[in-house]
Structure formats: structure tokens, C-alpha cells
Amino acid sequence: MTIDGGGRDTCREVGAGGDVDVAATLQLAGMLARSGQVGEALAVLEALRSSQGPIDxxxxxxxxxxxxxxxxxRGDLGDALELRExxxxxxxxxxAAAVAxxxxxxxxxxxxxxxxxEAALAHFRRAGDREAELSPEHRLAPDDLPWRVGAVLALVRGGGRDADHLAGAQLVAATTSGSAHAVAQALRTLATTDGGGRRLVLLREAQEALAGVPAARLAAQIATDVAGVLLLQGDPAARTEAVALLRSAETYADGEQLxxxxxxxxxxxxxxxxTPRRVHAEALxxxxxxxxxxxxxxxxxxxxRQIAGELLxxxxAVEWHLSRVYRKLGIRSRRALAEVLAPS
Known part of the structure; x- marks a missing residue:
């Protein structure tokens, strides 16, 4: 399911310099991003950012x-770092608490x-602290401010404690919100903290929560998680399902350049x-x-060193550019790069 035409129409409106409802445009961009149409969302946001004067x-x-x-x-860390300023x-x-x-x-x-x-966790905790300043009726939706999701990932990667408690709290908040996207994301987050063999069950529940919901990006992420668990089982049937899930996620990620x-x-x-599919020519x-x-x-x-000398x-700098190229093209070696850039 897609939000047909909305992003393109909004981009044309913003680009034409007409009066734009900023709040409505941001709402549309959020819907596009959650639906998995990251390219459309990014186009709307960039158009708004480049044409708009001071905003609230x-x-x-x-x-x-x-x-x-x-x-x-999309792996554009350099571009994201520019926003950090x-x-x-x-x-x-x-x-205001919501802004912070x-x-x-x-x-x-x-x-x-x-x-x-550790630095990430500090920011996520502060996000939660500022949200707590808001009255219940003015709290931001879990889809808009999933700070516990980020905190759980930071704790898991940093070896900290309390991840399962935060993941459980996120599931409660998501369920209360009534958002299937938020519930599925919370279940996926809870699965990352599970050490008792319920990970696959939680991921299956997340898939069920997204049934019929326009959320291609989250669905692909969960499908990839499920595939990873299935591959650990070493069962031929599980491997067959895992490969099917991965091929579907591969097609989506390639199309959206994620x-x-x-x-x-x-x-x-x-x-x-x-063998992973060769990256589509359009991805270049x-x-x-x-x-x-x-x-x-x-x-x-x-x-x-040769490239550095040739390009001054x-x-x-060469290593940094190559790391971005590898990340964007979903590859890990010069050999794979040669295959991608080889003439068809």
C-alpha cells in the first residue's frame, strides 16, 4: 500500500513557492516515512527545508x-551529521518540552x-525526561518519539541493563496509542532483549501486527530479523523461508536505496x-x-594510496569515501565493487 501522489504533489507545491501548511506537510512526510516510502518522504522534507523561512x-x-x-x-551519515549542528x-x-x-x-x-x-543513551534518556514534563494528553505519540526503542538498542549494544524493562514499557505505550506500526516496532524491540528463546515468537507477533498496514520499511526489517533467527536453526525448511524473506527485503531495500x-x-x-543480487544500475x-x-x-x-595521489x-579521505560507497551499495569488498561497476 502506498500514499499515491501525495509526496510528489506536495513537492511541486513547495517548489512552486506557494503557501504551504508546514504542519500538514510534516504530517504527510511522517506518514510516507512510516509507510516505507523513504525517498518520497525525503523529497518532501528537502523541498520544505529549502523553500521555507523561519518556522515554529x-x-x-x-x-x-x-x-x-x-x-x-539510507546510510547518509555525513548528511545527518550536518543536521547535528x-x-x-x-x-x-x-x-518547550516537546521540542527538546x-x-x-x-x-x-x-x-x-x-x-x-553511551552518548546515544544519554540523549534518549533526556528525551524521555523532557517528554515526562508534558501532561498525558500532550505526550508525543510513540511513532513520533520512540525514545525507548533507541534506548533499548543503545543498552543492548553497550552492554547495559534495564533494556527489557524499557522495551516492555514501550510495548505498553504503543498498545495504548492504538498504532499497529508502533506495536510492531515495540515487539521487534522487545525481541532484541529476549534471552529465553521467545525471540522468534515476538517477531512473528510483530509481523502479524503489521498485516495489512502500509509499513514496508519496518516489515522488511522484521523479515530480516526473522530470517536471521531461522538461519540459526539449521533446518532446510527454515532456510527456505529465510531466503524468501531476505529476497523480499532485498528488493525493497534496493528500490528505496536503504x-x-x-x-x-x-x-x-x-x-x-x-549470492546477493547485483545492485541495480539505478542505485549507482x-x-x-x-x-x-x-x-x-x-x-x-x-x-x-594510488587513488589519493591521482585525486590529490x-x-x-579515500577510505571514508569508499566506506560510504560500500554502505550505499550494500557490499563489503573491492571485488564486489568491481562486479557492481562492471558493464552489463
């Missing part, structure tokens, strides 16, 4: 939070993507003894000019 702090926080989510979904001003004590909570959560997501779970998800899918396919359009300049000689077998860059 809460709308500014919502805009930045959605941009961070979409950019990180604007977020601290929205976290100040004098800011959204900004703190976005900062937590960036720190988590940077591999800094390179972190695509990379995870490819790793699991390789574990299953399957996701590379910036600088990334292409580094990728082409790397695929041809040039070393990082530092070796570290």
Missing part, C-alpha cells in the same frame, strides 16, 4: 527529526549510527550460501560525484 520551533524539531531518520535509513539549540532548557524531546531523540539516533551507544538494511540482508544471504545514481571518482579506480584495482586527496 516544534515544526523545526519535527523536520530535523524526520530528516535524520530518513537520511540514516542545528539540534543542540533545540535542546536548551528554555525550549524530539531534538534529543534525533541526536541519540545520530550517536547510535556513529557507534557511540543501504544499511541492504548490507545486512546481503550478509545473511551469504550466510545462507546465496545514489553515489555522489566524489564517491564515483573514488569508486571507479578502486574497482579497477588501484590501491587507496588524503588516504583517509
Amino acid at each position: 520551533p516544534l515544526e523545526h524539531a519535527r523536520l530535523l527529526a524526520l530528516l535524520v531518520d530518513c537520511r540514516l535509513a 542545528e539540534l543542540p539549540a533545540l535542546c536548551r532548557p528554555e525550549q 524531546a524530539l531534538a534529543e531523540h534525533a541526536l541519540g539516533e545520530i550517536e547510535l549510527a556513529l557507534g557511540a551507544p 543501504w544499511p538494511l541492504q548490507s545486512r540482508v546481503h550478509r545473511l544471504l551469504e550466510r545462507a550460501g546465496e 545514481a545514489a553515489l555522489t560525484q566524489a564517491e564515483r571518482r573514488v569508486a571507479v579506480p578502486a574497482a579497477a584495482g588501484h590501491s587507496n 586527496l588524503s588516504v583517509k
Whole structure:
């Protein structure tokens, strides 16, 4: 299920310089992102950001939070880091609680993507503290501020405690909200904390919660989680189901250019003894000019030092560009890069 035409129509309206209802546009972008149409959501958000003058702090926080989510979904950490410069001003004590909570959560997501779970956890905790300042009727929906989800991931990655308690609290909040997307996300989060063999059961429940719901991105993430558990069973039937789930997630992630998800899918396919599909030619359009300049000689077998000398860059800059290329294309080696860039 898709939200047909809404994003494109809004982009045309914003691009034409007409009067735009910022709150409604942000609501549409959030719906697009939750439905899995990340590219459409990003286009709406970028159009709004480039054309709009000063906006209300809460709308500014919502805009930045959605941009961070979409950019990180595509593996564009560098672009997300640019937004980090604007977020601290929205976290100040004098800011409204909802504004600061959204900004703190976005900062937590960036720190988590940077591999800094302790810093991420601090931001997520502060997001929760600021949300607690709001009266119950003014609390942000779990879909808009899933700070416990981020906190659980930070605790799991950092080896901290209390993850299962937070995951349970998120499930209660999600169930109360009535959002199937939030419930499925909470079940998936709870599954990450389970050490008693209920992980697959919880993930299956998450899949059931999303039945008929437009949430392709979350559905693909859960399907990939399920596949990972099935592959550990070593059963032929389980492997067959896992590969089918991974192929479906692979197609979706490729179409939306969600390179972190695509990379995870490819790793699991390789574990299953399957060959990941060659990245579609259209996906190469996701590379910036600088990334292409580094990728082409790397695929041809040039070393990082050689490329640095040819392009007058530092070796570290070449390494950084190549890491982004690998992440975007869902690959892990020069050999795979050569296969992707080879003529059809």
C-alpha cells in the first residue's frame, strides 16, 4: 500500500513557492516515512527545508527529526551529521518540552549510527525526561518519539541493563496509542532483549501486527530479523523461508536505496550460501560525484594510496569515501565493487 501522489504533489507545491501548511506537510512526510516510502518522504522534507523561512520551533524539531531518520535509513551519515549542528539549540532548557524531546531523540539516533551507544543513551534518556514534563494528553505519540526503542538498542549494544524493562514499557505505550506500526516496532524491540528463546515468537507477533498496514520499511526489517533467527536453526525448511524473506527485503531495500538494511540482508544471504543480487544500475545514481571518482579506480584495482595521489586527496579521505560507497551499495569488498561497476 502506498500514499499515491501525495509526496510528489506536495513537492511541486513547495517548489512552486506557494503557501504551504508546514504542519500538514510534516504530517504527510511522517506518514510516507512510516509507510516505507523513504525517498518520497525525503523529497518532501528537502523541498520544505529549502523553500521555507523561519518556522515554529516544534515544526523545526519535527523536520530535523524526520530528516535524520530518513537520511540514516539510507546510510547518509555525513548528511545527518550536518543536521547535528542545528539540534543542540533545540535542546536548551528554555525550549518547550516537546521540542527538546524530539531534538534529543534525533541526536541519540545520530550517536547510535556513529557507534557511540553511551552518548546515544544519554540523549534518549533526556528525551524521555523532557517528554515526562508534558501532561498525558500532550505526550508525543510513540511513532513520533520512540525514545525507548533507541534506548533499548543503545543498552543492548553497550552492554547495559534495564533494556527489557524499557522495551516492555514501550510495548505498553504503543498498545495504548492504538498504532499497529508502533506495536510492531515495540515487539521487534522487545525481541532484541529476549534471552529465553521467545525471540522468534515476538517477531512473528510483530509481523502479524503489521498485516495489512502500509509499513514496508519496518516489515522488511522484521523479515530480516526473522530470517536471521531461522538461519540459526539449521533446518532446510527454515532456510527456505529465510531466503524468501531476505529476497523480499532485498528488493525493497534496493528500490528505496536503504543501504544499511541492504548490507545486512546481503550478509545473511551469504550466510545462507546465496549470492546477493547485483545492485541495480539505478542505485549507482545514489553515489555522489566524489564517491564515483573514488569508486571507479578502486574497482579497477588501484590501491587507496594510488587513488589519493591521482585525486590529490588524503588516504583517509579515500577510505571514508569508499566506506560510504560500500554502505550505499550494500557490499563489503573491492571485488564486489568491481562486479557492481562492471558493464552489463
